[in-house]
Amino acid sequence: EWKRQKYALGEKFKGKAWNPVKKLSRDEMESVRLLKRELPDMTSKDLSDHFKISPEAIRRILKSKWTPSLEE
Numbered sequence: 001e002w003k004r005q006k007y008a009l010g011e012k013f014k015g016k017a018w019n020p021v022k023k024l025s026r027d028e029m030e031s032v033r034l035l036k037r038e039l040p041d042m043t044s045k046d047l048s049d050h051f052k053i054s055p056e057a058i059r060r061i062l063k064s065k066w067t068p069s070l071e072e
Helices: 002-013 026-037 044-051 054-065
Strands: none
Touching: 026 044, 026 054, 044 054
C-alpha cells in the first residue's frame, strides 16, 4: 500500500520537491490534528474540504511529528 502511494507521488511530482500552493500556520496545523483526534471518523478528504487544502497536505500534517524548538 505505502509503496504504491510512494510511487504515485513520485510520478505526480516527477522527482521535484513537494511545495504546496496554500500553506497552513502552526495553529491551523494543530487544529487539523485536534479535529482528527476528536473526530477519528473524518477522512483526509473531509479535512481537506474543511481547511481548503489538498488531501496530501492533510496526510503530511497528520504524519508529521516535528515541532519547532524554542529557538525557532
